[in-house]
Each structure stands twice: as C-alpha cells, then as structure tokens.
Amino acid sequence: MTDHEKELQKQVFGIAENAVKASRRMAGIDSAYKRETLMKIADRLDKKADDIKFRNEIDLDAAREDSIPEAMINRLILDDGRIKSMTEGIREVASLKDPVGEIIETIDRPNGLKIEKVRVPLGVIGMIYESRPNVTGDAAALCLMSSNVVILRGGSEALNSNLAIGHLIRDVLAETRIPADALQIIDNTDRKIIGYLTTLSGLVDVIIPRGSQEMIRSVSRGSSVPVIGHGKGLCHTYIGAAADKKKAIEISLNAKVQRPGVCNALETLLIHRDAAEEVLPELCEKMEAAGVQLRGDEKTRRIYDMTDASEKDWGTEYLALILSIKIVESTDEAVGHIQHYGSGHSDAIITEDKTDAEKFLNEVDSACVYVNASTRFTDGNQMGLGAEIGISNQKLHARGPMGLKELTSYKYKIKGSGQIRP
Amino acid sequence: MTDHEKELQKQVFGIAENAVKASRRMAGIDSAYKRETLMKIADRLDKKADDIKFRNEIDLDAAREDSIPEAMINRLILDDGRIKSMTEGIREVASLKDPVGEIIETIDRPNGLKIEKVRVPLGVIGMIYESRPNVTGDAAALCLMSSNVVILRGGSEALNSNLAIGHLIRDVLAETRIPADALQIIDNTDRKIIGYLTTLSGLVDVIIPRGSQEMIRSVSRGSSVPVIGHGKGLCHTYIGAAADKKKAIEISLNAKVQRPGVCNALETLLIHRDAAEEVLPELCEKMEAAGVQLRGDEKTRRIYDMTDASEKDWGTEYLALILSIKIVESTDEAVGHIQHYGSGHSDAIITEDKTDAEKFLNEVDSACVYVNASTRFTDGNQMGLGAEIGISNQKLHARGPMGLKELTSYKYKIKGSGQIRP
Numbered sequence: 001m002t003d004h005e006k007e008l009q010k011q012v013f014g015i016a017e018n019a020v021k022a023s024r025r026m027a028g029i030d031s032a033y034k035r036e037t038l039m040k041i042a043d044r045l046d047k048k049a050d051d052i053k054f055r056n057e058i059d060l061d062a063a064r065e066d067s068i069p070e071a072m073i074n075r076l077i078l079d080d081g082r083i084k085s086m087t088e089g090i091r092e093v094a095s096l097k098d099p100v101g102e103i104i105e106t107i108d109r110p111n112g113l114k115i116e117k118v119r120v121p122l123g124v125i126g127m128i129y130e131s132r133p134n135v136t137g138d139a140a141a142l143c144l145m146s147s148n149v150v151i152l153r154g155g156s157e158a159l160n161s162n163l164a165i166g167h168l169i170r171d172v173l174a175e176t177r178i179p180a181d182a183l184q185i186i187d188n189t190d191r192k193i194i195g196y197l198t199t200l201s202g203l204v205d206v207i208i209p210r211g212s213q214e215m216i217r218s219v220s221r222g223s224s225v226p227v228i229g230h231g232k233g234l235c236h237t238y239i240g241a242a243a244d245k246k247k248a249i250e251i252s253l254n255a256k257v258q259r260p261g262v263c264n265a266l267e268t269l270l271i272h273r274d275a276a277e278e279v280l281p282e283l284c285e286k287m288e289a290a291g292v293q294l295r296g297d298e299k300t301r302r303i304y305d306m307t308d309a310s311e312k313d314w315g316t317e318y319l320a321l322i323l324s325i326k327i328v329e330s331t332d333e334a335v336g337h338i339q340h341y342g343s344g345h346s347d348a349i350i351t352e353d354k355t356d357a358e359k360f361l362n363e364v365d366s367a368c369v370y371v372n373a374s375t376r377f378t379d380g381n382q383m384g385l386g387a388e389i390g391i392s393n394q395k396l397h398a399r400g401p402m403g404l405k406e407l408t409s410y411k412y413k414i415k416g417s418g419q420i421r422p
Numbered sequence: 423m424t425d426h427e428k429e430l431q432k433q434v435f436g437i438a439e440n441a442v443k444a445s446r447r448m449a450g451i452d453s454a455y456k457r458e459t460l461m462k463i464a465d466r467l468d469k470k471a472d473d474i475k476f477r478n479e480i481d482l483d484a485a486r487e488d489s490i491p492e493a494m495i496n497r498l499i500l501d502d503g504r505i506k507s508m509t510e511g512i513r514e515v516a517s518l519k520d521p522v523g524e525i526i527e528t529i530d531r532p533n534g535l536k537i538e539k540v541r542v543p544l545g546v547i548g549m550i551y552e553s554r555p556n557v558t559g560d561a562a563a564l565c566l567m568s569s570n571v572v573i574l575r576g577g578s579e580a581l582n583s584n585l586a587i588g589h590l591i592r593d594v595l596a597e598t599r600i601p602a603d604a605l606q607i608i609d610n611t612d613r614k615i616i617g618y619l620t621t622l623s624g625l626v627d628v629i630i631p632r633g634s635q636e637m638i639r640s641v642s643r644g645s646s647v648p649v650i651g652h653g654k655g656l657c658h659t660y661i662g663a664a665a666d667k668k669k670a671i672e673i674s675l676n677a678k679v680q681r682p683g684v685c686n687a688l689e690t691l692l693i694h695r696d697a698a699e700e701v702l703p704e705l706c707e708k709m710e711a712a713g714v715q716l717r718g719d720e721k722t723r724r725i726y727d728m729t730d731a732s733e734k735d736w737g738t739e740y741l742a743l744i745l746s747i748k749i750v751e752s753t754d755e756a757v758g759h760i761q762h763y764g765s766g767h768s769d770a771i772i773t774e775d776k777t778d779a780e781k782f783l784n785e786v787d788s789a790c791v792y793v794n795a796s797t798r799f800t801d802g803n804q805m806g807l808g809a810e811i812g813i814s815n816q817k818l819h820a821r822g823p824m825g826l827k828e829l830t831s832y833k834y835k836i837k838g839s840g841q842i843r844p
Contacts, residue, residue, distance in 0.1 A: 024761070027784055107806045113795060115805055122817055125788065174759055207479050219539070224642055226818045227650075247840040254842035339446070339588075361835045362449055365545070373535060373838025382535055382843070383834070384529045395627050395831035396648045397819035409817035411782045412805070416795025418669040420676035 005192060012196040015184050016203040019124045019149045022181035026121060026147045029178055031098035034145055038051045038094035042087040045137065048168055049083045055164035056133065056417075063157055069259075075131040078161055086137040086165075090386060092217045093141040096386040099405045100147045115376045123146040123205035125407070126197050127389075128153045128219055130211040133161035140169050140183050142389045146407040149182040151204070153197065156189035163187055178289060198223035205409075213317075228398055230390030233263025233345035234317045235375045238334040238360065240351035241274040247372055248275070248350040249283045254374040255348070257290045261319045264346050264368075264378040268314060268324045269332045273299070277393050280304050284325075292321045299327040314341045331356055335363045342366060342394045346375035367393055367400035427614060432546055432620040437606050438625040441571045442604035448543060452598055456567055456714025457604045457649045460800035463594045464509040467559065470590055471505045477586035478555065485579055493683075498554040500583055506638035507560040511809060515563040518808040521827045527668050530673040538835045540547050543569040545627040546831070548619050548812075550575045552633040555583035562591050562605050564811045571604040573626070575619065578611035586608060594744075606745055620645035627831075630824075632812045634832060635739075650820055652812030655767035657797045660756040660782065662773035663696040670697070670772040672704045676765045676796040677770070679712045686790075686800040690746045691757045692734060695721070698749050702726050706747075714743045721749040736763040753778055757785045764788060766798035766815045789815055789822035802837045 001009070020051045045052065050233035055143040056078040063073050125148050129135050136152060142151035154162040166185035173180040179217035186193055198207055201224040208228050209219040215231040237255055239248045255266035271279060276299070284294055284304040294306035295313050306325070313324040314337070328334045331349075338347050349360040357371040380388030388401040398406035423431075456696035468475065478500040482653050485495050515748050522737050527539040547570050558574060565572035575582040595602040607614055620629055623646040631641040638651040659677055663672045665737035677688035691703060698721070706716055706726040716728035717735050728747070735746040736759070750756045752770075771782040779793040790800045802810030802823035812824040821827035 012603060019611055024787075026784070088833055109806055113799060113805075120787070169447075220646055222644070224639075226816065243430075244840070250842055256841050303426065345712075350831075357837075363446070365446075365542075365568065366833065368834045368836060369837045373836060373841040374843050377535060377836065377841065377844035378834075382531075383836075394648065400834055409821050411788065412790045412800075412822055414790060414792045414795060414799065414805075415779075416793060418666070418794040419794050419799065420672055420679050421798035 006190065008190055008192055009297040010192055010401060011188065012093070014199065015151055015186065016124065016197070016200045019151055019179040020203050021183060022149045022179040023121070025122050025179050026149060026182065029147065031100075031333040033177065033302070034098065034147070035094040037172065037178055038090055038141055041089040041141070041169050042094070043082065044168055044172050045078065045087050045090070045165065049072055049080060051078075051403070052078055052083060052161065052164045052168070053314050056161040058160045059158055068157065072131055076133065076158055078096070078133055079375055080133055083228060085327045086134040088105070089138055090141040093387050093404075096145065096404055097410050104410055111419050113419055114415045117410050118406045118413055120404075120411050122150060122407055122409050125150045125245075126153070126204045126207045126225065127151070127193060128207065129216070130155040130215065131158055133158040133165060135210070136162045136165040136185070137169075138387065139389055140166075142387060142404060144178065144405060146404045148407055149195065151184050151186065153186045153193065159187065159189060164317070169288060180271050193196060194219060195222065198227070203226045208389060222409065225356060226397075228392050228402065229404070230392055231263075231393060232317050232393065233342040233391070234267050234315070234341065235264060235345055236268050236270055236338050236342060236347045237266050237375065238270040238328075238331070238338070238347070238349045239272060239275050239279055240331060240349055240353065240356050241272040241351040242353035242356060243272075243275050243279065244352055244372075245282075247277050248279050249286060251348065251350055251372065251374050252283060253277070253290065256287065256292055256323050256377055258374070258376055260321050264375050265319070265320055266323065266375060267316070268326065268341070269327050270326050270337060271330070272334070273329060275326050276300070276303055280325070287323060290321070292323050294325060296325040296326060300325045325374050331359055335360065338364050338366070344395075345391065346370065346378040348375050367391070427550045427629065430610065430614055431618045432606070433610065434615055435622065437608065438619070438622045439545065440603040441606060442625050444601040445543070445545050447601050448499060448604065451569065455520075455599065456520065456569070457516040458663040459594065459598050460512055460563055460567060462598070463563070463591050464512040464516070466590055466594050467505065467509050468513070468588065471502060474500055474505060474583065474586045474590070477503075478583040480582045481555075481580055490579065494501055494553055494579070498555065498580055498583070500555055504556055505591060508556040511560055512563040514808050514825075515567050518567065518826055520567065521830050525681070526832055527787055532837060533841050536837045536842055537549055539832050540835055541827075542833050544829055544831050545570060546625060547572045548575070548626045548629045549573070550616060550629065550631040550633070550646065552577040552637065553580055557632070558584045558587040558607070559591070560714040560809065562588075564809060564826060564829060566600065566604060570824045571610065571803070571831055573606050573610045573619065575616065581609065581611060611623055612805055616641060617644065620647050620649070623647045628779045630811060635701055637657055648819075650814050650816060651713060652823065653685075653823070654765040654815065654816055655687070655813070656737070656741055656765040657686060657691050657767055657834060658690050658692055658760050658764060658769045659688050659797065660692040660750075660753070660755060660769070660771045661694060661697050662761070662771055662775060662778050662782075663694040664775035664778060665694075665701065666696050666794075667701050667704075670701050671708060672798050673770065673772055673794065674705060675708055675712065675840055677798055678709065678714055678745055679743065680703045680798055682743050686797050687741070688745065688797060689738070689740055690763070691747065692748050692750050694752055694753070694756070695749050698722070702747075709745060711764040712743070714745050715743055716747060739765070753781055758781065760786050760788070766817075767813065768792065768800040770795060770797050789813070
C-alpha cells in the first residue's frame with residue numbers, strides 16, 4: 001500500500017468514525033424534531049436554488065467537455081423543476097410515519113421477563129450512487145427521518161452538485177441538535193475509496209449501491225459490510241391463454257413505453273400460444289407505433305414480422321424502446337422462463353383465469369408479482385409505502401421498494417426482576 | 423484452476439442446481455404435510471439411533487487418533503441422550519407456527535390495486551458449521567419447516583455422523599412429496615468447496631456460517647451470497663449505582679458460570695464506582711468459589727486482589743471461567759465501553775433506577791439489552807420465539823435469535839383489473 005493509499009484509507013476511516021459518533025447522538029432525537037429539521041432543509045434548498053444551479057453548471061460544463069453521452073448529461077441537470085421536485089420529496093418524507101421506536105412485538109414470559117421487540121435505526125449507511133445529484137437530497141431525507149446517519153459517495157461527474165446540496169444540508173444541521181456529521185459526503189473521487197469503505201464492518205452497518213449491475217457487482221465483491229443492491233430489473237409480462245385482449249395490450253404497452261429507462265419497465269413479453277394469434281398483431285402494431293423495436297422467437301415471427309430474438313435477448317435488460325417476445329406452450333413454461341432469465345424484480349400475468357393467476361403469483365419468485373396490472377407500479381409511492389431509497393431485488397432484509405421501515409433493524413428490550421437461567 | 427478444482431466447482435454447482443429445483447417444488451407443500459414429515463424424520467432417527475451411534479464412533483475414533491482436544495471430542499459425541507434431544511428438537515419445530523404464507527400487510531390503493539405482502543421462504547440456504555453433528559438435524563428441521571431447502575457443510579471431523587443423519591432424513595423425504603434434495607450434505611471435505619459455494623449468488627440465497635469468529639470471517643470474505651454470521655458474543659453486565667446487591671451478585675454469577683462456553687455468557691463485568699465497595703468483595707468471592715479466574719482494572723484491584731486486566735481482556739470472548747472487571751464513573755462510561763468493546767449480542771444493566779435502565783436500553787446498540795436479568799436468556803426458546811438456527815449479531819435481516827420467521831423473506835402479490843401507470 002502506497003503512502004497515498006494509506007492516507008486515503010485513514011481519511012475514510014475518519015469519516016466512518018465521525019459517522020458512528022453522530023449515529024449515537026441520533027438516539028436522542030424525536031420524530032417531531034426530525035420532521036422540523038427536514039422542513040428547514042427543504043426550505044433552505046429552495047431558497048438557495050441559484051447556488052445549487054451555479055455549482056451544477058460546473059459539473060455540466062465538465063461533462064460536455066468530456067463528451068459524456070447526452071442521456072447521462074440529462075440525468076445530471078439540476079434545473080428549477082428538479083430542485084423543486086427534490087425539496088417536495090424531502091417534505092413528503094417529513095410527513096411519513098416514523099418507524100423508529102415502533103414496538104413490533106411484545107412477549108410476556110412465564111418467568112416474568114417482559115420482552116419488547118423494538119424498531120431501531122440500522123446505524124451508519126454507506127450509499128454509493130451515480131450521476132443524478134437529486135438522489136443526494138432524497139437519500140439524506142430518508143436516512144435522517146429513520147434516525148440513520150449516511151455517508152454519501154456519488155459519481156465524480158456530479159461532485160460539485162452533490163457537495164452543493166450536501167453542504168447546504170450540513171449547514172442546516174449545524175443549527176440543530178442533529179449532528180452535521182449525520183450526513184457526510186466523500187469529496188475524494190478516487191475509486192479506491194469504495195474498497196476502503198466496504199471493509200469497515202463494525203463501523204458501517206450497510207452499503208447501498210444504486211446504479212448499474214457492474215457497479216453493484218464491483219461494490220459487493222470484497223465487501224465485508226452487508227450490501228443491499230438496487231440493480232437489475234428484467235421484468236416480464238405474460239399474456240395467459242385466458243387473457244382479456246384489451247387489458248393485455250394496454251398493460252404491456254404501458255409497462256414498455258411509459259418510461260422505458262427504469263428498472264420496473266417491461267423487457268420480455270411472454271404470450272401463451274392460444275392467445276398469440278388474436279393478441280400479437282394489434283399489440284405489435286401499437287408497440288411499433290410507439291417506437292418500440294421488436295425482437296421475436298420463431299413462432300412469434302410467424303405471426304408478425306420482426307427481428308430474430310437471440311438467446312442473449314432473453315437475458316438483456318434493454319432500458320430502451322426494445323421488446324423481446326416469446327410464445328410459450330403453458331403457464332409452466334412462462335414461469336420457468338421467468339425463473340431462469342428474470343431478475344426477481346417485477347413480473348405480471350394477464351389473465352381472467354383465477355387458478356392461472358394464483359399459480360403465477362405463487363410460483364414466480366420475484367419481489368412484486370402482478371395480475372392484470374402494469375409492472376410500472378413497483379415503486380414505494382405507487383404502492384403506498386412512501387418514498388424509497390431504491391428497489392431491492394435480493395431476498396434478505398429488504399425486498400422490493402426500500403423505504404423508511406426497511407432502513408431499520410430491531411432490538412429486544414428485556415425487563416426482569418432478578419431472573420436467572422436455571 | 424486445476425482440473426481437480428474445476429471438478430469440485432462443477433460438483434458444488436450441481437448441488438446448488440438440484441437445490442434450486444427442489445426449492446421450486448417446496449411451494450406446493452402445506453404446513454400439515456411439513457409437520458407430518460418432520461415427525462416421521464424424528465421417529466426414523468430414534469429408531470435408527472444405533473446406526474447413527476455406529477457411524478459416530480468412526481468419527482470419534484479418528485478424532486482420538488488425531489489427538490483432537492477433549493472439548494472438541496465432547497461436542498462430537500452422539501449418545502442416546504443427544505440423539506433423543508435432537509429428535510425432541512425436531513418434534514418441537516414441527517409444532518411451531520408455520521411462517522410461510524402469512525399475510526404481513528395488506529394495502530388497498532385508491533386506483534383499485536390490492537397489494538398483499540406475503541411471507542415466503544428464503545429459498546436455498548447454505549449452512550456451514552463445525553463439530554456438533556446434532557446441528558444437522560436441527561438445521562434440517564428448521565429449514566424444511568420454513569419451506570427452505572438447505573445445503574449442509576459440516577466439519578470434516580463429523581462427516582460420518584452428519585452423513586448418517588443426513589442420509590436417514592433423505593430416505594424419509596424420498597418417501598414423501600418433499601424432494602430428497604431439500605436436504606443435501608456436501609460430503610467432500612476440501613475447504614475450497616466453501617469458496618465455490620459462497621460465489622453462487624443467484625442459486626444460493628443466503629449463507630449461514632455457525633462457528634468461530636475466524637471461520638465466519640473467512641466465509642464472509644469473498645462471498646457474493648449474503649451471509650448471516652452467528653458468531654461472537656462478548657457480553658457485559660453493568661452493575662449500576664442503584665443496583666440491588668443481591669440481584670447484582672446472583673445475575674452476574676448466573677451469566678458467568680451457568681454455562682461459560684456459550685455466546686450469551688458474561689465476559690466483562692462493569693460496575694459503577696458507587697456500588698463497587700459494597701458489591702465487589704462478595705461477588706468476587708462467589709465467582710472464585712465457582713472456579714472463576716478474575717482479572718480487574720486498577721481500581722477494582724484496590725478493592726479485591728486479582729490479576730491485572732490488560733487492554734486485550736476487554737476485547738476477549740473467553741468462553742471459559744475467566745471474568746474481566748472494570749469500575750466505571752458513570753452509566754455513560756459503561757455504555758461507551760460496551761459500544762467500543764462489545765459484539766452487539768447481549769448486555770445487561772442491574773439497577774433499581776428506571777431512568778438509568780431506560781438510558782441503558784436505548785443507548786446500548788445490541789441485539790438483546792436487559793434490565794435485571796441474566797444475559798443467558800438470549801435464546802429462541804427462552805425468549806418464546808421457538809427453536810433457533812443461531813443467534814445473529816448483525817443488524818441486517820435477522821438480529822438476535824434466528825428462528826423460522828427469520829428464515830423467510832416476503833413478496834408483494836398485487837392484483838389489478840387493468841391498471842396502468844398514468
């Protein structure tokens with residue numbers, strides 16, 4: 001390890017130590033105080049929108065100079081609309097139910113021990129994300145409202161924007177009883193930092209990476225801190241033999257085109273052979289009219305002319321106006337396909353047959369399984385769970401939308417009067 | 423990678439693939455059927471106790487030949503008593519509430535979507551453990567009752583015993599609708615196997631290592647599958663200024679000597695200076711009478727003669743009849759010490775002062791925090807949660823005793839009638 005690396009490592013360790021100290025002080029902060037502080041943060045960010053936009057311009061100029069793709073530059077922009085939407089998001093989080101302190105379960109033991117299972121914050125959260133600087137505000141609000149402290153490591157392309165937002169929030173915190181170190185932004189863009197941060201088990205309680213599959217994989221690999229990744233969404237809609245044609249077409253179209261670049265959008269359409277002849281022609285026409293490029297298996301292409309779908313297509317999350325289509329012989333085949341190629345995110349069946357629907361709901365092992373609805377509803381807000389820090393497609397701890405409650409753990413408080421174990 | 427390594431890796435991959443297939447078939451098995459199967463397993467193990475003891479003798483002979491320490495050999499023994507206690511344990515698991523299918527939450531959305539958050543199995547569990555072969559039966563029962571499938575990797579020293587139990591269970595399963603591959607035992611003792619097993623994310627859903635800290639660390643390192651470790655218990659009892667002397671002595675003594683070799687036993691005693699003069703002499707006498715070797719800080723040694731405690735002592739989980747003792751100036755200092763040196767397992771305060779008790783319960787960040795009771799109660803059975811596969815001291819997913827409920831995840835079942843996202 002070079003001197004520079006040692007210095008970096010020491011720096012990250014210091015940040016984590018400050019986070020732990022701040023975390024301990026969060027125990028004394030009640031719900032009302034947290035809400036009030038979030039409202040102050042939202043007001044301050046609104047008031048200082050011009051400063052944020054000014055710092056954002058520096059990132060945008062650098063990005064344009066580096067010929068970063070237009071789509072990425074778009075995600076980087078902080079205009080009045082986006083700042084407004086970020087501060088509205090923060091105010092919304094302030095209005096949510098505080099999960100901390102909730103008594104999940106009480107157990108009275110025959111020996112007189114009184115046990116309470118109580119919800120507590122996770123502690124120190126390390127969040128690693130890319131481009132969109134508004135995530136800085138969202139993540140800060142969710143972590144603070146759940147009495148966690150957060151260490152943010154955004155992408156280098158958004159550093160000035162992230163720091164602008166982060167410093168404003170820390171300035172507000174410095175005026176309150178919540179320690180400013182409840183939010184820390186790592187301002188060093190060396191990628192080695194991530195490696196150091198993810199080995200600090202004992203100080204950092206969880207790492208939440210949000211971004212590309214590759215990024216999540218690289219963060220997970222070698223992490224001794226538990227990781228909850230928010231990654232791939234290879235979502236399917238299966239049109240069953242007993243599907244209503246109108247619903248099938250409207251739902252598939254919505255799932256594919258309403259916002260194709262997100263994780264809950266449709267990527268592969270499966271259709272039962274008994275429904276294919278009736279549904280596919282109109283569905284494909286409408287998809288193409290909406291700008292969707294179609295790729296089908298052989299049977300599909302016999303019904304509607306399109307590009308050949310290769311094995312690779314079934315495993316690809318396009319995040320674009322591309323749809324792969326496959327005709328299946330049975331619901332079993334559809335379920336099998338989803339289990340094999342899916343990402344455990346969101347999958348839907350379109351059917352009027354209850355038995356078929358139940359089979360699909362039970363057998364498809366995904367965070368969200370739908371009957372007759374668009375997979376685009378997999379979202380904390382849309383599902384009535386409140387704002388989310390991301391959507392987890394792992395099964396441990398948090399599955400699906402990860403909101404305030406999923407940012408907590410629990411502890412057992414056990415009150416006795418001298419009980420000893422016989 | 424050598425040909426031999428490739429072969430091993432292929433073997434582990436095959437086991438995991440069989441596990442996934444078995445896992446899918448578990449969805450169709452109801453509670454009553456699982457209970458009935460567990461009862462059959464317990465009966466068969468009782469009936470074939472002689473076969474198990476015979477195979478166990480082979481392990482014991484080899485262990486004695488290898489001059490394995492007596493304590494380890496003791497853990498390895500399967501006599502009639504231990505087999506009985508294992509089969510009683512399996513019957514007890516069969517009587518527990520089945521968590522699978524429980525509707526945790528229902529949400530009716532304004533747009534008509536009906537959302538059910540339903541408890542589901544984790545899927546494929548990889549369990550890595552050492553010596554005690556009765557764990558094979560316990561783990562099998564807990565995993566099957568929660569509709570999970572399990573891949574067991576025990577220690578090489580217990581291989582014959584584990585296989586004897588495992589094969590009997592698989593024989594019973596082969597007579598039922600539960601696939602025999604719901605329980606697989608890795609019979610290859612090459613340590614590389616663990617490395618291969620822990621990289622099979624996508625096939626294996628969670629790895630549960632149970633054993634020494636070193637073993638858990640080595641399993642976690644490099645694992646791409648989430649790990650829930652069941653490890654260190656460096657437990658404290660803090661005798662506050664307002665402690666009842668009798669309770670303080672009885673509880674500390676129980677926590678230290680009732681079973682010193684387990685993770686919820688007392689390792690470090692903290693005592694407020696105002697209680698020290700009155701409590702320490704009698705407490706120390708009784709500890710020594712019970713065979714406990716004492717190590718104290720300077721202030722403690724001024725009150726009672728004992729060995730000097732070094733910095734290393736505060737961080738050591740003795741798992742033996744050794745106790746370190748420290749006098750503190752305040753509850754804050756006690757909490758600080760526990761946060762710094764503790765393992766987040768179980769910690770107790772002895773006090774008659776409610777404010778002091780609440781402070782301790784809120785500020786000590788451990789899975790189980792006690793007032794006026796022995797830390798030895800941290801146990802699924804003792805806490806009324808049912809049998810446990812281990813005690814987790816991490817905050818993600820499962821904290822404290824990990825029983826049937828903690829061996830589950832959840833999914834969202836969402837029923838619509840054509841809803842699309844506007």
